[in-house]
Amino acid sequence: MNLILKKVIGLMNKQEIFERVFHHLWNQNKQSSIKEGDSELGSCMYRTDDGRMCAAGCLITDDNYNPDIERTTVSAPRVLRALVNSGVPRDLISFVGDLQQIHDSWEEYHPVSFRKHIVTEFMTIGLASGSDLDTDFIVEAVGNENSNVY
DSSP states (O other): OOHHHHHHHTOOOHHHHHHHHHHHHHHHOSOOEEEOTTOSSEEEOSBOTTSOBOTTGGGSOGGGOOGGGTTSOTTSHHHHHHHHHTTOOGGGHHHHHHHHHHHHHOOTTOSSOHHHHHHHHHHHHHTSTTOOOOOHHHHHHHHHSOTTOO
16 A cells, blocks of 8 residues: 555554554453343443443544444444544454454453453464564563553
């Protein structure tokens, strides 16, 4: 894609998405989900009423968010449109889906804290064979926290 066009429409690159989602989940330190009825498991949400956002939800701008996208996958046309209109390139939607899976795969009753889960999973993606992602920012975030926090 033409660099000038990228700057005009504000498209993010893979590293920017990786860092934005990590920092969002790290700072939020909990899943974006709601409990329904008697279920012990929560339903993951792009956004909750108390302001939490999932891995894909934090990439969707306020102008492009619509509650109709809830309970649909990242590849659903409405979500895809919201992400692309928010600056996520179409060819990185699958990558956003991978990051979304990190958010969705953690359960409240899991013995590993949410932060430890995201650090482990993001480092796995970042250090994967053939990955061009820089993970130094993850090491820095963990280093800036008290080791007992996560």
